[in-house]
Amino acid sequence: MADATNLFRTCPRTGLQWHKPSEGLIKANAVAAVVSLLIGGVLALIVVLTRWQAVHLVGPEDFYMYLTAHGLAMLAYWIIFFEIAVLYFASSTLLKSRLAAPRWAWAAFALMVIGVVVNLVAVFRGDSTVMFTSYVPLPANPMFYLGLILFAVGALIGCFVFLGTLVIARAEKTYEGSIPLVTFGALTAAIIAIFTIASGAIILIPTFLWSVGYIKSIDPLTYRMIWWGFGHSSQQINVAAHVSIWYAIAAIVFGAKPMSERVSRGAFLLYILFLQLASAHHLLSDPGFSSEWKVFNTSYAMYLAVLASMIHGLTVPGAIEVAQREKGFTKGLFEWLRKAPWGNPVFSGMILSLVGFGFLGGISGVMMGTEQLNMLIHNTIYVPGHFHATVVIGTTLAFMAVTYFLVPTLFKRELIMPGLAKWQPYLFGVGMMVFTLAMMGAGTLGVPRRHWDITFAGAALPYEFPGAAWLMLGIVGVSGVIAVVGGAIYILITVGSILWGKPIQVSGYSTERGVLKMPVAAALTGHGHAGFGAPGTFVVALVFLAAFVLYYFVNWKYLSTVWGLS
Template sequence: MGLKQTEAVTSIGTYPISKKDAKLYMSFMYVAFISLFIGGLMGLLQTLVRSGKLTLPAGIGYYQILTVHGVILGLVLTTFFIIGFQFSFISKSVGISNKQRKYAWLSFWVMLIGTIMTATTILLGKASVLYTFYTPLKAHPVFYIGLALVIVGSWIAGFVNWHQLYSWKKQHPGEKSPLPAFMVTINMIMWFIASLGVAVSVLFLILPWSLGYTATVNVLLTRTLFWYFGHPLVYFWLLPAYMAWYTIIPKIIGGKIFSDSLARMSFILLLFFSIPVGFHHQLTEPGIEPMWKFIQVTLTMMVVIPTLMTAFSLFATFEITGRKKGYTSLFGWFKKLPWKDVRFLAPFIGMLFFIPGGAGGIINASHQLNSVIHNTIWVTGHFHLTVAASVLLTFFGISYWLLPHLTGRKLTPQINKLGIIQTYIWTIGMTIMSTAMHIQGLLGGPRRSNFSEYGGTDQAHEWIWYQLAQAVGGTILFIGIILMVYIFIKLTFLAPKGIEEYPLAEEEVDAQPTPAWFDNWKLWIGITVALILFAYSMPVMDMIQNSPPGSPPFTWPIGNN
């Protein structure tokens, strides 16, 4: 065994991170930041091609770089960063044993092998199918096998996280789960249940078709299974940002967690309403009864509740902390927030981006409004506001203290200043690019297109200024990526040796006790499964029963009948 877990734990961050632990967590970070550079470069090339200012050399296809950009940033960067961060987050509160660490390493290597397999097929031009891998677009079988390995590796990480909390609970009977462990457990439960959909789609539908065992594929069913996974994927990205907002930011500003119970309830509600809502991505697709679309749109709107709970909790923390420091005027507490600390500034700007991002999400999920912007580049702009702005800025903010904590170095004033510059560069670039995408989308600009497909047309002349703005914004963002990679190198290898705090906040001393029923995992998982069965059982049965002739939905490997 590694760290012994025998003493009663009253502190949220009692367990230290050993050198062996740090090596594991940093391995995930290395892959994440390499992915940031590669995916960012592909994004820059995309914007330049769309503006008509660049022709790709050596026969490289536009959709090839689009797929690299989507897969590397949307799946690889996020998943590796999240799992590395979550391992450190949960281990800080409940510890990690030698056996658990070995399985954590297994998860890393399985994910890395899958990533290499998938990336190879894309670079060879065998898998230009976008990160959604929508059928009837077909990729090489190795692409799908690689993605399956990435998912399996993440499942192993989830099982390790659950066992960490289980081991802690056995040694601390009757005690509530530490908040970080509770949050990680919720996120990995959601991820496991959601990724079952894409696993079923890949293993039983797409892979047999890609291998030639079946002549056709049930397009509607594969898309439905993808979006069963694809929408909670966004929350898999977002919940680690929420973890930092709830538990890290209060410590950085010198405060405490406003309400442990409110934080847990918001995570539980996000678990309930993140998965059974995929139809709001398929509002224009035939073959799904309008009633089921309406039900899932209604469930989608329910996520507004935990989102507003989070906003209330955060600003309550800001105000209470400021008033405890003696700032009595109406907004004095706001003025005195640590704006010159990049650990606070980057996540806070990420929170601000989430306001228009959330408003755009309501539009995307509204049937009538969705018909205006569906499959336009508006959706891409929304996607960048939520994931590439809110989530990534928070991940950058986490990096400024997590990397030096793991590598035994210091966040120096010079690096902090560079981080502030990087944050503003990212903010300017993302504002320009996403705004241009939203406007072009309202004018009917398609979601995935390049200049050569529309050059010389009336639409191209109408959109050209917005495409040029996207290229300008994308260029600024790539400068921000280069600076962030430089900061990563500094914090990992070059900054002065020292001790950097893992800033986990404590709960308010006079806070109401957290009810024991928050740890009733059978209840929360049961309600989630019930909602999923209610929202998906009948529509999916209908898709299977009415699948096109010659494409049995689950054929392995009986042939082409």
């Protein structure tokens, strides 16, 4: 049968096998993601140049509108389009399987695109300036909620296409043994996504009905609790997705194998079991919940999901270290790291993502997720400082890194401007690191988030923030512009490569397909190192822990000096 559902091609460089319909879908979702990133990036520039108090680019109405659109374009559209592409890649391509129900996948894509357009049109009309969170009873145009719902339904269908593909791959025996770790991580992301989108539906559908006047009111506290079941959990999809990509890049660049499959997979299971509780992170300084509820939920039942992230943070670089040591880079603790391919953006992007996510996003996240400490930063600019470290340095940079690997094999084009690509992760990653640190610094000084003017011009009783806060916002401005330039280079290189990159000659499509095999030798010699294979990584992990402990208790010390509260 010559119909497309049976056609595959094998990439001569990577050995990856692409299923024709799946290839088209991955391309479409990846392109939609990059277009969203472009929109979000332009908005980011306007927003950051406005918060830089000395520049103060646009007026308040525009600022709040652009900030709403920036959050949606980045947190929802760029990341979720890319994640759908990752799900199709991790199932169809990695398992050498045909994609389940390509027509449904195209319908999902169409729904998502329509949802984005409907939602962003509502925002740019100017009557839906409600921020990403759209807290009731702040009203938005019904189209705002409708667009989000359509987008979410599309993403949900995408998750089911992924699950269907796993079933097909198993039934048609396209692989031997268990699914690879990266697919396992993607499965984690998909399971969390289904829960997350269900939460979104539970709250956004009534909110839509409220906005058209069918329901009289939505309780603001209930809204916050359920909305964050969607809003925070969707960040856990990102974590599962970008950790999977870290493992994939370690495998692609170094041929690294997980130190122990059991540990890495067990850590993914902890995500599934406990990450959903994180809605509480946003409710710690709210009235109406008991402290018992807050403590149990905010800690993911005793920090078991934090434990999982700390495990991945060790096992990914640990796997790289083991692989590098096997290649002979065994001198001292860190020769393996010094001799890593720092000029390869696939690697440098991934390692910056890992380090930034752990040191900046992770530590700050746990601090602010502590019941009592949360009061010190709730709704200050510390909060966007934290989540830019997790979703921009963590997720976005990991996605950028893997793009440099995917463009040649997926689009059959050489990367243009490889010299510039080499620098892109540093420009973007380091820019964002400074940016997030300065934001957190400003938040510690009390600067509010989502705020147009910290001079309070025109207010009857203005407050003057300390000079250090102004300095911090100035650093936020400069480093934010640097990061935007880094992001623009990424878009330039990817779009430029797809359009003008030198074509790579590959074999055509055929109905022949391989089976994903376990290597015989590995299967015979066994598994796991059971030694002390990654001492350098362990030392770095201990440094991380020291920073973590220190920062954590510094904040308790600070808390002990503020007003008594009971």
